[in-house]
Amino acid sequence: MKPVLALVGRPNVGKSTIFNRLTKSRDAIVADYAGLTRDRHYGNGRLGSQEFIVIDTGGFEPKAIDGIYKEMAKQTRQAVAEADVVVFVVDARAGVNAQDHEIARYLRKLGKPTVLTANKAEGMTEGVQLSEFFELGLGEVLAVSASHGQGMRTLAELALQPLNLPDPDEEGEPADPTVIKLAVAGRPNVGKSTLINTWLGEERLVAFDQPGTTRDAISVPFEKAGQKFELIDTAGLRRKGKVFEAIEKFSVVKTLQAIESANVVLLLLDATQGVTDQDAHIAGYILESGRAVVLAVNKWDAVDSYQRETLERSVETRLSFLKFASIHNISAIKRQGLGPVWKSIVQAHASANRKMSTPVLTRLLLEAVQFQSPQRAGMFRPKLRYAHQGGMNPPIIIVHGNSLEHVTDSYKRFLEGRFRKEFELVGTPLRIQMKSSSNPFADKDSA
Numbered sequence: 001m002k003p004v005l006a007l008v009g010r011p012n013v014g015k016s017t018i019f020n021r022l023t024k025s026r027d028a029i030v031a032d033y034a035g036l037t038r039d040r041h042y043g044n045g046r047l048g049s050q051e052f053i054v055i056d057t058g059g060f061e062p063k064a065i066d067g068i069y070k071e072m073a074k075q076t077r078q079a080v081a082e083a084d085v086v087v088f089v090v091d092a093r094a095g096v097n098a099q100d101h102e103i104a105r106y107l108r109k110l111g112k113p114t115v116l117t118a119n120k121a122e123g124m125t126e127g128v129q130l131s132e133f134f135e136l137g138l139g140e141v142l143a144v145s146a147s148h149g150q151g152m153r154t155l156a157e158l159a160l161q162p163l164n165l166p167d168p169d170e171e172g173e174p175a176d177p178t179v180i181k182l183a184v185a186g187r188p189n190v191g192k193s194t195l196i197n198t199w200l201g202e203e204r205l206v207a208f209d210q211p212g213t214t215r216d217a218i219s220v221p222f223e224k225a226g227q228k229f230e231l232i233d234t235a236g237l238r239r240k241g242k243v244f245e246a247i248e249k250f251s252v253v254k255t256l257q258a259i260e261s262a263n264v265v266l267l268l269l270d271a272t273q274g275v276t277d278q279d280a281h282i283a284g285y286i287l288e289s290g291r292a293v294v295l296a297v298n299k300w301d302a303v304d305s306y307q308r309e310t311l312e313r314s315v316e317t318r319l320s321f322l323k324f325a326s327i328h329n330i331s332a333i334k335r336q337g338l339g340p341v342w343k344s345i346v347q348a349h350a351s352a353n354r355k356m357s358t359p360v361l362t363r364l365l366l367e368a369v370q371f372q373s374p375q376r377a378g379m380f381r382p383k384l385r386y387a388h389q390g391g392m393n394p395p396i397i398i399v400h401g402n403s404l405e406h407v408t409d410s411y412k413r414f415l416e417g418r419f420r421k422e423f424e425l426v427g428t429p430l431r432i433q434m435k436s437s438s439n440p441f442a443d444k445d446s447a
Contacts, residue, residue, distance in 0.1 A: 001257045004053045005045070005159050006083035008076055008107070010099045011059025013091045014119040017146035019043060019056035022156060042252060047156040053253060055079040060103055082253040085113045085159045088136075092118035092143060096132050104136040113162040117142045117155060180349050183232040183262035185255055185286070187278045190270040191298045195332035196220065196231055224342060232258045256285060263393065264292045264349050264427075266341070267322075271299045271307070271329070275314040283319050290394035292348035292428040293325045296341055300329040324420065325427050348427025352393045356423055361387040361397060368418050377406035385437075394429040404434035 005022070007015040023043035041056040060076040080086055086107060090100055107114050118130050121143035133141045142158060144151030184192045200222060222229045259265055265286050269279055286293050297311065308329075315327065326344035330337035365387045374382040380403040390396040397419060412432050420430060 002044075002051050002053050002260070003084045003160060003163050004055065004082055004253050005085050005087055005156075006055040006057065006076075006079040007087050007089055008057055008060055008080060008103065009089035010091075010097075010103065013089045013094075014146050015089050016041075016056055018087070018089060018117070018119065018144070018152070018155070019054055021146050021149060021152045022054050042256065045156065047153070047160060050160065052156075052160065053256060055083060055253070080107075080110065080112065083112070084163055085115065086110075087115045087117055087155065087159055088138060089117050089119050090133060090136075092121035092130060096135065100136060104138055108137055113159075114138050115142060115155065115159050116140070117144055119144055119146055121145055122148050122150060179228045179230055180345065181230045181232065181261065181263045182345060183258045183265045183291075184268060185259060185265050185282055186268035187270065187273075187276065187282070190268045190273075191332045192268055195268065195296075195298065195330075198332050198335055198338070199224075199231070227346060232262055255282065259286055259291055260289050262291060263352065264294065264345050266294050266296055266345065267325075269295065269297045269311075269315070271297050271303045271311055274311055275318045280318050283322055287321055287429055290429050290431070292352040292394070293322060294341060294344045294348055294427055295319070295322065295325050295327040297327065297329045298332050301331040301334055301336060324425070324429070344427060351423075351425045352395065352428040354392070354395060354423055354425060356389045356395065356397070356419075358386070358388040360422070361389065361419070364418055364422055365399060365415070368415055372411075372414065374407050374411045377403070380406055382407045390433060394431055395423075395425065396431045396433060398433045398435055400435050400437065402437055404436045407434050 007019055009015055019041065022045040024045075043054050043056070045052050045054050057076040057079045060073060088103065088107060090096070116133060116136065116138040118133055118141050121130070122145035130141045130143055142151060142155060144155055146152070184196060186192055200220065220231045222231050259282075267279075267283055267286060269275060283293075295315070297315075300308070303311070316323075326348070328337055328341045328344065330341060332338075365384055369384050374384065382404050383402045384399055384404070384407075385401040387397055387399045390398040399415075412434075415432055416430050419425070419432075
């Protein structure tokens with residue numbers, strides 16, 4: 001499982017800029033305006049070969065009692081609950097204020113590993129000007145400048161240090177290739193636990209008619225028609241008698257981690273709610289992770305014909321990037337339509353691990369070029385010479401030739417369609433990488 005770092009602090013201290021630096025992206029909106037970030041924002045970071053998840057949060061006011069600041073505080077508490085390490089960001093130039101003390105008291109009470117980070121410290125004398133931050137009672141202060149990119153690597157190292165993570169390059173026990181790890185993902189209250197209970201034929205996972213009943217991702221061994229599965233309920237298990245917490249129960253982090261550890265993801269949609277932004281975000285992460293996927297629309301029996309037509313159009317438009325996935329209409333509680341889902345899951349797993357021979361790939365490539373040549377870019381026309389398989393789960397096809405950097409995305413999709421049809425790849429992403437041959441005379445002096 002990837003470790004999780006949560007960025008916490010009062011508004012306008014530079015949390016989003018640090019987020020963008022750690023994730024090497026511009027996903028978090030950055031502007032000199034307090035309170036711009038309101039919801040939690042998730043991204044992937046990397047330190048050497050160690051990957052981690054970063055959560056950006058809005059300005060934190062622990063004692064906020066109403067309005068948007070109360071909602072922002074709720075989002076931040078959820079991020080802290082999901083995190084392995086908290087990065088408490090303060091403003092090195094503004095100094096300590098009462099709000100910093102409130103946040104520090106909250107973090108000290110939790111006792112979670114915390115890295116106190118003073119941002120905007122470019123050109124400052126650390127020993128003298130940062131000494132006041134020691135009164136927060138969170139130990140040493142790390143001076144960084146996110147806008148200048150200073151101290152970001154040290155920040156990541158200090159944050160990951162207390163976790164004693166194993167070397168990701170060291171191989172653990174090899175997974176059993178005969179067991180399909182299946183993650184059931186989706187928004188809260190779409191029926192994930194109910195579906196797994198139906199499959200198992202027993203109340204193994206506690207299900208309630210309330211969003212976010214469960215919290216952590218758990219796995220359950222299961223066998224069907226001789227095929228072994230490991231079912232992962234991304235919402236997790238709620239212990240009986242445990243009082244509902246004030247924070248949101250749906251753990252995004254657990255969903256992301258479960259998706260990455262799975263071989264196949266069953267994305268469950270709610271027919272009564274349609275395709276929401278959250279569904280699209282989860283679907284996008286599945287695609288980004290390269291996992292095989294099957295779509296299932298639950299509660300199909302609870303909608304009329306007009307709602308069904310509207311939902312089908314919504315899936316086609318909002319989830320068009322998953323058009324390679326099989327779609328099934330089911331009712332978990334009534335056990336309707338579940339048989340074909342299993343066939344699609346096995347088919348998606350087989351497609352994700354399909355072996356494709358170099359001669360066949362090259363033949364398909366040359367036939368495709370003969371049928372339709374890639375578009376010329378100025379003086380250059382890409383020349384596609386041969387192809388071979390570069391990986392599985394998801395399948396990767398590497399195409400070799402000259403001037404391949406000019407191959408358009410539309411032409412890659414054209415090639416993808418022909419490869420998919422030949423190898424019957426259903427339910428898995430297919431990645432095509434272009435590798436241009438180097439010019440053997442590039443380094444030689446001209447005569």
